[in-house]
Amino acid sequence: MLGTGxxxxxxxxxxxxxxxxxxxxxxxxxxxxxxxxxxxxxxRNFPFLVSESADDPMGTLRCVSCLTCExxxxxxxxxxxxxxxxxxxxxxxxxxxxxxxxxxxxVCMGCQICVEVCPFDSIKxxxxxxxxxxxxxxxxxxxxEQLAKSNAYYHQIHPVEAAEVDxxxxxxxxxxxxxxxxxxxxxxxxxxxxPAAPxxxxxxxxxxxxxxxx
Amino acid sequence: MNPSGNSCGSFPAASPFAPVxxxxxxxxxxxxxxxxxxxxxxxxxxxxxGVFRMVATxxxxxxxxxxxxxxYLHRNHEKIAENTSYLASMPYTDRLDYLxxxxxxWAYAFAAEKLLxxxxxxxxxxxxxxxxxxxxxxxxxxxVGFLFxxxxxxxxxLLYAFREREKIIDLFESLTGxxxxxxxxxxxxxxxxxxxxxxxxxxxxxxxxxRFLDEYERMLTGxxxxxxxxxxxxxxNAAQAINxxxxxxxxxxxxxDYDLRKVDAYGFYGRMDFRVPLGDHGDTYDxxxxxxxxxxESVKILAQAFRDLPAGPIMDPKAKQRGxxxxxxxxxxxxxxxKGEIGFHLISDGSPNPYRYRVRPPSLINLTLxxxxxxxxxxxxxxxxxxxxxxxxxxxxx
Numbered sequence: 001m002l003g004t005g006x007x008x009x010x011x012x013x014x015x016x017x018x019x020x021x022x023x024x025x026x027x028x029x030x031x032x033x034x035x036x037x038x039x040x041x042x043x044r045n046f047p048f049l050v051s052e053s054a055d056d057p058m059g060t061l062r063c064v065s066c067l068t069c070e071x072x073x074x075x076x077x078x079x080x081x082x083x084x085x086x087x088x089x090x091x092x093x094x095x096x097x098x099x100x101x102x103x104x105x106x107v108c109m110g111c112q113i114c115v116e117v118c119p120f121d122s123i124k125x126x127x128x129x130x131x132x133x134x135x136x137x138x139x140x141x142x143x144x145e146q147l148a149k150s151n152a153y154y155h156q157i158h159p160v161e162a163a164e165v166d167x168x169x170x171x172x173x174x175x176x177x178x179x180x181x182x183x184x185x186x187x188x189x190x191x192x193x194x195p196a197a198p199x200x201x202x203x204x205x206x207x208x209x210x211x212x213x214x
Numbered sequence: 215m216n217p218s219g220n221s222c223g224s225f226p227a228a229s230p231f232a233p234v235x236x237x238x239x240x241x242x243x244x245x246x247x248x249x250x251x252x253x254x255x256x257x258x259x260x261x262x263x264g265v266f267r268m269v270a271t272x273x274x275x276x277x278x279x280x281x282x283x284x285x286y287l288h289r290n291h292e293k294i295a296e297n298t299s300y301l302a303s304m305p306y307t308d309r310l311d312y313l314x315x316x317x318x319x320w321a322y323a324f325a326a327e328k329l330l331x332x333x334x335x336x337x338x339x340x341x342x343x344x345x346x347x348x349x350x351x352x353x354x355x356x357x358v359g360f361l362f363x364x365x366x367x368x369x370x371x372l373l374y375a376f377r378e379r380e381k382i383i384d385l386f387e388s389l390t391g392x393x394x395x396x397x398x399x400x401x402x403x404x405x406x407x408x409x410x411x412x413x414x415x416x417x418x419x420x421x422x423x424x425r426f427l428d429e430y431e432r433m434l435t436g437x438x439x440x441x442x443x444x445x446x447x448x449x450x451n452a453a454q455a456i457n458x459x460x461x462x463x464x465x466x467x468x469x470x471d472y473d474l475r476k477v478d479a480y481g482f483y484g485r486m487d488f489r490v491p492l493g494d495h496g497d498t499y500d501x502x503x504x505x506x507x508x509x510x511e512s513v514k515i516l517a518q519a520f521r522d523l524p525a526g527p528i529m530d531p532k533a534k535q536r537g538x539x540x541x542x543x544x545x546x547x548x549x550x551x552x553k554g555e556i557g558f559h560l561i562s563d564g565s566p567n568p569y570r571y572r573v574r575p576p577s578l579i580n581l582t583l584x585x586x587x588x589x590x591x592x593x594x595x596x597x598x599x600x601x602x603x604x605x606x607x608x609x610x611x612x
Contacts, residue, residue, distance in 0.1 A: 005436030012433035013370060028377050040388035042406070072536055074302035111305035111397050116405070117536050125391070 041158055044112050044125035046105050047147070054150035061148060062122030064089065065098040069114035069123055077107035078114065091173050101144035106136045121165045127157045250278065253593060257286045261364055261597040264607030268584075268596065275592045280585040284578075287611040295571040300326055300401070300538040303571065307558075308395040310573065311609040313356055314349040316386070317551040318609075319399035324480065325547025325558035326401050329540045332533055337526045338403040339482045344416070344519045345398065346549070347512040348382050351423060353552035354463075354505040354512075355379045357604045361502055362434060364601035365443055371434060378426045385416055402533025413520065420516045427509055435506070444499040448587035448599035451496055458583045462554025462576050463504045464603055468496035474550035481549075485522070486515050501602040539566050553577055553604050573612055577605040 019026035030037055052060035065082040081100035089095045114123050126149070133139035155162040256267035265286035271279035291310065295303040307322045308315035320342050327334060334342075359375030383393045389408050390396040398405050408416075434440055450460070455468040465472055473490040475483040491507035493500030540562040548557030554576025561570040580603050587603075588596040 002438060005438050005441070009433040009437050012429055016374065028380065040384075040391075042388055042391040044391040068536075072299065072302060074298055074305050109305060109395070110392065111308075111395070112391060113301065113305065113397075 039127055039129075041160060043127050044115075045110050045129050046108055046126050046131075046142075047103060047110075047114055047123050048126045048149045049101060049144060049147045050122050050124055050154055051148045051150055054152060057148035057150065058145065059087070061097060061144070062089070062120050063098050063101065064095040064120055064122070065101075066119065068117050068119065072113055072117045074111060074113060075107050075109055077104040078102070079104075091176065093176075098144060101147060102141060103147060104141050105131070106140040121169060124154055124158070255593070255596075256283075262600065263360065263605055266600075266605065266607055266610070268600070270588070270593055270596060272593060276590055277588045277593060277596060280588045280596065282581055282584050284581075284607070284610050287607045289612065291612040292571050292573060296568055299536070299566050300540070300568065301536050303568075304399070305395065305397045308397055309608055310575065310612060311551065311553065311556070311577070311606045312394055313606055314353045314552050315394055315396045316345040316349045316398055317549065318556055319396065320346055320481075321547060321549045321551065321556045322558050323399040323401055324549055325545050325560050326538070326540075328545035328547050329543065329560050329562055330401060330538060332402045333530055335403055335527050335530055336482075336524050337407075338528045340519050340523045341404050341408070341528060342399065342481055343483065343486070344516060344523070345386075345396075347516045347519070348385070348416070348420070350512045350552040351420075351509055352379050352382050353604075354509050355426075357505055357601075358430065358434075358502060361598065361601045362440070364597045365440060367440075371430070374426075374430060374433070378423070381419055385412065385419065388412060400529065400533070400535070401538060403527070403529030407528045413523070417517075417520045420513055420520070423513050424510065427506060431506060435503070441499065443595075443598060444502060444602075445497060446495070447498045447591060447595050448501075448602065449495060449497045450583055450587055454583065454586060455496065458586075459579050460554070460583060462550070462552070462580065462604075463508060464501060464554065464580050466490065467493035467500040467504045469493055474548060474555055478548070483515075486518050488515050498598055498602040501604075505604075537566060539564060544570075548574065551576055553606070553609075554580055573609075575609040575612065577603075577607075577609045581605055581610060 016026055021027075050062050051057040052062065063080075065080050067080055067082065070076075070078045070080045079100065079102040080098050083097045083099045086094035087097050110125070112125055115125055151162070151166075155166075251272045253270045253272055254267065255270060256262040257265040259267075262268065267283040267286070269281040269283060270277050289309075291306060295306060304319060304322060307318045310318050326332075355375040355378050359372035359379075362371035363369065386396055387393045389406060389412055390398045450464070450468050452468045452470050455465050455470060460468075461472070461474075469492050471490060471492055474480065475486075475488075476490055488511045491504055491511065493504050540560075542562055542564045544559065544561040546557055546559045548555050550556075555574065556576055557574035559570070559572040559574065560568050563569040584596075584600060584603065587599045591599070
């Protein structure tokens with residue numbers, strides 16, 4: 001009968017309308033500024049720089065300015081200037097650090113490629129999405145002071161991922177320490193073995209320096 | 215204005231692509247004929263699905279000539295890709311067809327893997343099928359929603375469709391970190407492994423999807439107004455569709471059995487059991503029904519993929535993560551995207567950047583028959599026909 005299709009359709013609409021009063025599956029609206037849906041753990045927006053401590057963010061940046069992210073960034077929105085001198089990092093090893101680390105968030109598209117390519121786990125994705133600025137040239141161009149956030153903050157926004165990263169870093173540091181110890185021990189052994197086997201020097205060998213203590 | 219109508223007068227009869235059926239176009243050479251009216255629709259018109267412009271020449275109510283104008287959203291995608299590394303183009307491919315980023319990602323990864331000779335682990339192949347089919351659900355539910363918006367059913371069907379789409383998009387977000395710009399595929403696998411909870415949630419959602427389709431069809435498929443507005447409108451016959459190089463649901467609505475998932479059986483589609491729905495008339499109604507039926511088939515594919523998903527790595531352990539330098543050569547990778555054949559042609563000269571990077575966008579090529587579909591119909595129908603072709607301007611203009 002002509003019109004049955006329309007009536008069927010209206011029945012569906014009526015069902016949805018009435019259902020919206022008692023069935024949460026049919027009323028999916030979230031009144032946004034008042035209500036927030038928590039974002040999932042994997043959510044990403046703009047990158048930030050991880051620092052080991054919240055008290056001295058500039059001194060404990062993990063970034064060693066290897067420039068990998070600057071090269072791989074698809075829209076080329078990262079600018080890094082590498083330091084001339086070296087500073088000890090969290091493990092005590094002397095490393096370069098970025099004197100300038102800028103991200104232009106008006107250009108950044110949040111693709112996460114910088115995070116993937118970073119070999120030092122020093123750049124991660126933030127979850128702040130309510131960002132406003134009145135000037136795109138000054139306020140959206142973030143410098144390293146604005147980008148630096150502590151590892152504790154990283155743990156807060158990405159708990160699972162951060163725990164994994166920390167575990168991996170700790171294992172790497174342990175391995176590096178053991179390697180350094182082994183290298184030092186080998187050096188000491190070599191140094192100890194050297195005077196024991198003199199290859200008949202014509203002149204007496206100069207005083208060997210004492211082996212370096214690990 | 216075209217007072218003499220010379221250029222239009224001979225068009226419908228002489229053209230080999232004259233409309234198959236529909237109202238007969240009046241000859242515009244008769245002396246009592248009034249002026250033709252040229253209407254420029256777009257680029258800011260909401261019914262043109264983005265920044266698309268149609269310059270329609272009207273004879274009374276009927277369209278006698280229609281010129282599609284595009285390029286308003288040109289972003290130089292191909293040249294940008296030729297000046298960055300292979301990996302850096304991946305997030306740009308999200309922005310081609312912004313409704314189905316995961317399929318486009320796959321097409322690009324597929325082409326680059328061919329070029330690099332990079333194998334893909336089994337689990338990643340299944341994940342790609344899962345995500346591509348979920349993308350097809352997203353795209354087609356968007357399409358049927360927007361189609362009814364174009365018909366004048368202001369927003370009710372669209373919002374029902376979006377309510378369903380939102381659930382899938384939420385899953386994408388919790389897996390890839392972004393709702394639409396997923397950036398998920400990599401050369402040699404996928405970026406993140408879904409958790410068992412994610413897979414369970416996705417499986418449940420897909421299981422319940424046919425309920426939405428049933429409700430949607432009950433609301434609209436039998437609707438008499440919708441039938442009157444879509445049946446026999448914008449017909450394309452099989453010969454026209456093949457000549458114009460149409461692909462995807464628009465081609466299959468004309469009755470041509472050509473689905474890359476069957477023809478190429480790329481990825482693991484050869485292991486999946488599904489049917490390819492075909493249309494009879496090639497009109498707007500068939501194009502709508504094809505989408506609904508394809509969604510039902512996608513649900514079947516997804517159920518099989520969830521069942522067979524093996525454990526294992528999602529990334530080939532030998533795959534390079536960055537700094538790809540494929541040997542000199544070329545590769546064309548194509549997949550059946552929700553809109554048609556999406557292909558990437560890469561030519562390498564051995565440097566870290568592609569020498570040539572070319573996208574074969576389904577939307578643009580499906581759009582070439584727009585004039586032939588619209589001739590003889592009214593301007594209001596042209597909006598519906600455009601909606602049924604399913605274009606995304608990000609992909610048309612690149």
